[in-house]
Amino acid sequence: MTVLRTGPLTVFKDAGRPGHAHQGVPPSGAVDRGAYRRANALVGNPAGAAVLECTLGGLRVRFDGPVLAVLTGTDAVLTVDGRPSDVEKVVSIPAGAEVGVTQPRRGLRSYFAVRGGFDVSPVLGSRSKDRLAGIGPVLGTTVRITDSPVSEPEPSFPVGLGDLTLEVDLGPRDDWFTAAAVRTLFSAAYVAAPASDSVGLRLEGPALERARTEELPSEGVVRGAVQIPPSGQPIVFQADHPVTGGYPVIAVLTPAAADLAAQVRPGAQVRFRRARLID
Amino acid sequence: MTRFLRCGREAVLAEVDDLDAALALYAALREAALPGVVDLVPAARTVLIRLDPAVTSPREVRIAVAGLTVGAVDRGFVGTVEIPVVYDGPDLADVAGHLGISPADVIARHTGAEWTVAFGGFAPGFGYLTGGDFDVPRRTSPRTRIPAGSVGLAGRFSGVYPHDSPGGWQIVGRTTATMWDLDRAEPALLVPGARVIFRAVPA
Incomplete structure (x- = not known):
């Protein structure tokens, strides 16, 4: 995957790094855990796979090969060569296509998962970027996709952001x-x-x-x-x-x-x- | 006597009388390795017990913790760390002036004390050290950048900055010890319960 633009703030997140509090290391992890879990489940990834947490959209990427991807958490959607998909719908992306994340009208943080997961090195057991502690992988210009074992994708859930x-x-x-x-x-x-x-x-x-x-x-x-x-x-x-x-x-x-x-x-x-x- | 305070659905806050009791409870919890307990945060008079709600519940953890035998712990139960320090910090004279002693006395008092890592929390690898005979105010205006390895004093605590960071502690010296290294099995040199000895070395 080649990163063309990151938007206001896009970082790697996963289930977090518990167990290091005695060293002064916070648990971190996805800010919206439910949307994070949903993203991985929808593309059949193992539960702890890394995703991209994208605040207020703006991410643009291109894939060398075909991938399955999904965006969860807000009413923002993926665009494939400019064509918008549906909210929380798994999208089949052809090789070479340019994929974008739209700006949400409701909600703030979207979770971008690809089938297989992003191949980034864990720090203290986690692929989450902790902005306060300054720990975790940095989003570079190219990211490898893991071909780790995946399961059958789970059906989608609706987003509910009405009640605050x-x-x-x-x-x-x-x-x-x-x-x-x-x-x-x-x-x-x-x-x-x-x-x-x-x-x-x-x-x-x-x-x-x-x-x-x-x-x-x-x-x-x-x-x-x-x-x-x-x-x-x-x-x-x-x-x-x-x-x-x-x-x-x-x-x-x-x-x-x-x-x-x-x-x-x-x-x-x-x-x-x-x-x-x-x- | 341990008091349990409600702290949401994924943790229990156990409150005890003082730091020694908190370190003793922390040591007992480490030893017990209760099922579903994923993280422990010892502090001045509390231990936060984080749990995995898929495995256990706050109620089960309260019952399990109440049943633990908590002994008195010797400080230093996780080992002793010696830290070489060049005592040429920019605030050494101010600290000496505040305490009404000479800079040499400050160094003697700092190296003569048996410090213990009470708890962390400010940044990865930072330990609040207690056990010295100091009580100095923070600087009235914090510095925007304190280099990694700076040895400081604030209130009754001493500490070593693990990373370059802003800070308001009075800096009395510097060490070449690596306080934080992600390539070590335990990246933090100082963990709660460790005993710390400072040793003066020439520049």
Whole structure:
């Protein structure tokens, strides 16, 4: 595959690199895990295969040989020599054709998978580019396609990006906030700020007030953690979050809500809802 | 006494009384290798336990952790690292002035202490070291670039920058030790629980 243009931001991603937190290495991985898994399943790739995570479209590539490819996660589609395909539809691409990723109108991050997967070297067991830690493969001008064993492609799922209500479980530090702050979290609307990235979705809205004002010793954080810095404006940690954080986390998104958060565009409005408790 | 805090559906945050208890719990968790536990993040008084929800659940992990025997651990349970340092850092005089001692005393105090890697988190390969008799403020204006290998102090912590990066720590020296090397089985030289000795060497 020859890369002709990368668009605003295109990086390799996979299931991430857990197991290295004690060395200060975050888990990283695809920001929208559901869309990542769907992309590989649709072309019959093994579960951990590398894909390209493409923010706001713009990627243009050409293949030396014929490939099967798919794009998931948003309403962006693949174009083959300028002809657009359907959303999340597996496309057969002839040798020499130029393939593009359109700009999504809904959603933010699209996942581009080719049957066989991209042949890039793992770093600490993962082919994910972690932009915060600066670890992972770099997208060069040519990429080899793996001829690893593949299975039968799975049928497609529809994309659902309508509801921007994010389900959360309270904790670990909800008791560091006033009762009014917890009520505000579940009633107010927040707007995604332009400074959002794969490290954190930054939200603007009513400030959440602390009940305890002392400094929290840094502690480990997870994807989906809703951290409240002194400004009171929530930051939702995404895949490339740091290993630890120094501000209290009021709540954590469910895994499905964390995938939804991956697709929130700057300017979009989000709300939080308490998830049904499971244990 | 371990307190369990809810931390979403793919982790449990275990809170204990202090750093020693956190390192002891971390050591016990490493030893136990509980099924479905994929990552451990020790910190000042917590251990974050990340889990694979396809294998286990927060509830199962809480029960398993509550049943662990957590002994007292000797600091240094993952080994001792000696780091050679040229003590010619740009903030050595400031640190000495702040502490009301001579630069030579700063060096003696830094090399005489038995440091322990308490936790990481700032960057891959960075360890927050405790155990020294220091309490110095960060620089009022952080530097935009601190070279890899710089040895610094901030608050009660010491640390070594593994990569060129911006930073606000007071830099007292530099080492040629490679703090981070992706070609090593364990890329980070400093991991939580390791004991660290600094040794002064000539420039």
